[in-house]
Amino acid sequence: MHPYLNFEDQLNQLKNRGIIVNDKAFALNALQNISYYSLYNGYKDLFLASKSPEKFKNGTTFEMLYTAHWLDLSMSNILFKYSLVVEKQLKTIVSHIVARNFSVDENRYLNSKNYSTTKAQSGKFSDVQKAINKAKFKNSVCKYYMETENNLPPWIAIQGISFGSAINWYSILKEPHKLEVINSFLNLILKDGAFLKSEDKQHFFKICLGQVYEFRNLSAHGNRTFKLQLPEKQKQVSRYLSAAKIDVYYPNNNGVISSRDTLFSVIMSMLILINDDYVANSLISEIKNLFETYSDSLIFVDSNIYDLFEFRKDSLDLLISFFDYKFS
Structure with a gap:
C-alpha cells in the first residue's frame, strides 16, 4: 500500500x-x-x-517530465479536435442519405426493413434505436424537436448520439447506401487511375474510420500519444493504399510501408477522410507548428520531438505532399 x-x-x-x-x-x-x-x-x-x-x-530534469506531459496533451488535443470534424462529416452524410431514401419521419426511417438484416448487424440496429431514444431526454436539441414536432428528423437524431452509434448507423446501411457514404469520403483521393473494388472500398474506409474512432477512445481515456500503437487488426491495408495510389505518402523501409497503426497513420486517416481543404490544411499547420516549436533542441536528454512521436524527419513533408495531391 x-x-x-x-x-x-x-x-x-x-x-x-x-x-x-x-x-x-x-x-x-x-x-x-x-x-x-x-x-x-x-x-x-x-x-x-x-x-x-x-x-x-x-x-x-523535472522540467523535462513537465514538457513531455505538455507535448503529449497538445498533440492529443489537436487530433481530438479534428476527430470531431470526421464525426460531424459522417453524421451529416449518413443522415442525408437516410432522409433522402427512407423518410424524415422517425417511425419510417427507423424501420428495420431499411437496413441490413444480417445477424452481425442486428445488435447495431438496436444500439442506434436506444441511442436515439436516450437523446430525446438527454440532448437539448432533440428534446426541443420532440416537444415542438413530436418527431426527430434523422439530421437532428444523429446529432444527439455518440460517434460510436453513428458508426453503427452507417454500418447497418445496405450496400448501395453504404457505398454512397464511402464515395462521399473517398472521391477526392480515388483519381489518376486509382481504383478500389466496392468490397475493398468498404474495408479501406472501415480501417480509416476505425483508426480515428480508436484514437478518440484512447485519447478520451488519457492514453498517451507518444509511441502510439493501435491494435493491429488489418493486414491488407498496404494493398489498399497501393491501389488508391497513396502508398507513396507513407514512410517506408526499402519499399515496405511502415506500421499502419502509429500516430502518423492516424493523422493520415484523418486527412484521407476530411474533405474540407481549409480544415485539412489547419490540421497540418497545427502539427507543423508544434514540431517547429521544439525541433531545434534535444529537450529530453538525448531525444528530440521527432523521436518522441516516432516521426521521421520527412513525415511533415509527406503530409503536405498528400494534401497537395488530394486537393489539387
Whole structure:
C-alpha cells in the first residue's frame, strides 16, 4: 500500500530517484495541478536508462517530465479536435442519405426493413434505436424537436448520439447506401487511375474510420500519444493504399510501408477522410507548428520531438505532399 505523500514529500521522492529539480516553486505548482502519478508514472519510461532497477538518464530534469506531459496533451488535443470534424462529416452524410431514401419521419426511417438484416448487424440496429431514444431526454436539441414536432428528423437524431452509434448507423446501411457514404469520403483521393473494388472500398474506409474512432477512445481515456500503437487488426491495408495510389505518402523501409497503426497513420486517416481543404490544411499547420516549436533542441536528454512521436524527419513533408495531391 502506497503511503500518502504531501507535495513536498512527492518532490523529495522525485529528487531521491535522480530527477533534477531546477525550480522548486514551479515543480510544486505543477504537482498540485497535474499530479505526481500523471507526470512520473505517465512519462518516466521516456527517461529511463534502465528499468530494473529504475535509473534515469543523466541530466533528466523535472522540467523535462513537465514538457513531455505538455507535448503529449497538445498533440492529443489537436487530433481530438479534428476527430470531431470526421464525426460531424459522417453524421451529416449518413443522415442525408437516410432522409433522402427512407423518410424524415422517425417511425419510417427507423424501420428495420431499411437496413441490413444480417445477424452481425442486428445488435447495431438496436444500439442506434436506444441511442436515439436516450437523446430525446438527454440532448437539448432533440428534446426541443420532440416537444415542438413530436418527431426527430434523422439530421437532428444523429446529432444527439455518440460517434460510436453513428458508426453503427452507417454500418447497418445496405450496400448501395453504404457505398454512397464511402464515395462521399473517398472521391477526392480515388483519381489518376486509382481504383478500389466496392468490397475493398468498404474495408479501406472501415480501417480509416476505425483508426480515428480508436484514437478518440484512447485519447478520451488519457492514453498517451507518444509511441502510439493501435491494435493491429488489418493486414491488407498496404494493398489498399497501393491501389488508391497513396502508398507513396507513407514512410517506408526499402519499399515496405511502415506500421499502419502509429500516430502518423492516424493523422493520415484523418486527412484521407476530411474533405474540407481549409480544415485539412489547419490540421497540418497545427502539427507543423508544434514540431517547429521544439525541433531545434534535444529537450529530453538525448531525444528530440521527432523521436518522441516516432516521426521521421520527412513525415511533415509527406503530409503536405498528400494534401497537395488530394486537393489539387
